[in-house]
Amino acid sequence: MISGNILFRLKGSLEFKCQLDTSNEPHIQKAISQTFEDLCSKVKSESLVFSVCNSPVFIWPNKAGRATPECLSQNSPCKDLQQFIRTDDQEILKSSKKKDKRNSSSVVINLSLMSEVTEPGDLSALTLLTGISKHHFLYTSLPMDCVVSLPTSASLLVVCDALVEALCSQLNEMKKVALQHMKGTAMLIPQPFHFFLPDPVGLVTVIYPAGVPDSQLETQRKELHSQFQLPDNRPYLRRANIFHFPDESYKDGYLRNPHVHLKPPALENSKLYLVQGVYSYHHYMQDRVDDNGWGCAYRSLQTICSWFQQQGYSELPVPTHKEIQQSLVDVGDKQRSFVGSRQWIGSIEVSAVLDQLLGVTSKIMFVSQGSELASKGRELANHFVSEGTPIMIGGGVLAHTILGVAWSETTGEIRYLILDPHYTGAEDLQIITDKGWCGWKGPKFWDQNAYYNLCLPQRPKTI
Structure with missing residues (x-):
């Protein structure tokens, strides 16, 4: 993270619906790939909506940054969003910022992923419905979680473009992981995790398949260590290493660091x-x-x-x-x-x-x-x-x-x-x-x- 930047974190789910008409592996992979590509098209459609959490702000990222309230425009600096955000622990946040200089320079704005035309997805695990004549219907909700870091002066339009690009990139990575870990007609749900790596890399997002323990993902971690030029003698990309966002509290009650x-x-x-x-x-x-x-x-x-x-x-x-x-x-x-x-x-x-x-x-x-x-x-x-x-x-x-x-x-x-x-x-x-x-x-x-x-x-x- 760069001091003075804002972290925009977009979370939500996208419905994954894929009909498999055959058990032929190449056809299955093609059908799943097409479904991910269709979702990317959906992310680029005008029906996509971003809701700024704890605020009345809604943004249509693919409609030239259209937003409500109307005082916001595509050219508005993204820092203007902060004035609309209300939380129940404002005083706690103020006092913590006095004690932690890192928090004061690491503002997080949370957004929810929405759509004008579809119902919210079911957040349950992957469901496999088996019908007659070897027809299989894969249905689940993909847990999307994208983060971009931008200067406070960046316009809403720049924020929207960056988040849409991050969504498409995440879907592409999810597709790779889903295809890599396919077992017949069963697909493991790809899950995003954020890690803060040593300079100059910074914050990155990695996709791991649900249900596969870290002990079975060493090959993937080795490839990532090589990609990011990380030492090969200590963990940086296990699930326990995930980045803790400064606006999140630890649920176990213990103080950290x-x-x-x-x-x-x-x-x-x-x-x-x-x-x-x-x-x-x-x-x-x-x-x-x-x-x-x-x-x-x-x-x-x-x-x-x-x-x-x-x-x-x-x-x-x-x-x-x-x-x-x-x-x-x-x-x-x-x-x-x-x-x-x-x-x-x-x-x-x-x-x-x-x-x-x-x-x-x-x-x-x-x-x-x-x-x-x-x-x-x-x-x-x-x-x-x-x-x-x-x-x-x-x-x-x-x-x-x-x-x-x-x-x-x-x-x-x-x-x-x-x-x-x-x-x-x-x-x-x-x-x-x-x-x-x-x-x-x-x-x-x-x-x-x-x-x-x-x-x-x-x-x-x-x-």
């Missing part, structure tokens, strides 16, 4: 070395579990597991305290009585659980006393550059999560970005950042005389 709302520390000649990707903040008293006083390492481990889940390395849910304990019993590290107890765990146990549940190996850094952590800047910086995973650090009876360091190679000065699992409050971003539950800490944060073990999880080499 609270550290992005912090100002970096003022250290002369220092560089930031930070966690890469997305994680969830796990802390005391969540999930209706009272672990106050004993569960900090469990929560740090859950944060790490959430990172591997949300980067696409694992499809397993974040483990509960009991599941963590059971995995340590399964590997022979603990007795059966450990399950359901309130016993602490440390970085060695965290490493064992990551290996047992996720197949993730870890390096362990031993520090004989906290004062030595001030000299570990290079090692920690290298970890965040090469692996980019959250680090669990345990010492005495306390555990924390290290999300990054600010380190000066010339002076040796260092600050640690700490996510504190000891927080017991609600998911209030302002309290968490203002009160330092997620914040930058100096070397004196650590007990200078206590020993510490750090668990540094390693990325699996996979796409």
